[in-house]
Structure formats: C-alpha cells, structure tokens
Amino acid sequence: MATIGSASLSAPVHASAGLAKPLAELRTFWRQFIAKAFNPYRPELHYMRGPGPAWRAKHLGRSR
Structure with a gap:
C-alpha cells in the first residue's frame, strides 16, 4: 500500500504566500x-499460482 505525505511545516513569508502554498x-x-x-x-493479477501445464508435462513424464 502506498503512502502519500507532506512534511512542510514552514511559516509563510508573506500573506499572499500563506494561502497559495x-x-x-x-x-x-x-x-x-x-x-x-x-x-x-494490478500486479496480483499477473502472479503465477503454481506449475503450469508445460512444467507438468515435462516433470510428470519422467516420474511415470
């Protein structure tokens, strides 16, 4: 989650800058x-959720 913040606490130089800043x-x-x-x-839509069909074909073919 992103955070947005502002850390400007300086006093205005003159009255017109007091409202503009x-x-x-x-x-x-x-x-x-x-x-x-x-x-x-949305990066969570692109994450892999486990081995795909190509991995299964390659590795399960060896074990049988």
Whole structure:
C-alpha cells in the first residue's frame, strides 16, 4: 500500500504566500492520490499460482 505525505511545516513569508502554498500542497496530494488510487496496473493479477501445464508435462513424464 502506498503512502502519500507532506512534511512542510514552514511559516509563510508573506500573506499572499500563506494561502497559495497550502492549496498547492493540497493539489499535489490529490493528484498523487488519484494517480495511485486509480492506477489500472494490478500486479496480483499477473502472479503465477503454481506449475503450469508445460512444467507438468515435462516433470510428470519422467516420474511415470
């Protein structure tokens, strides 16, 4: 599971930057969140779940 965080705790330099910076951080957070939450790649769908038919044909043919 991915974690998204922001560690910016500095005080604003002047009043106009005081509102702009938190909004920019919020925008960045939501962009990262949406990108990770709706990523179509699901690696668990591609994991192998055991030996396949080719492995069985090769190894079971020897034991019999």
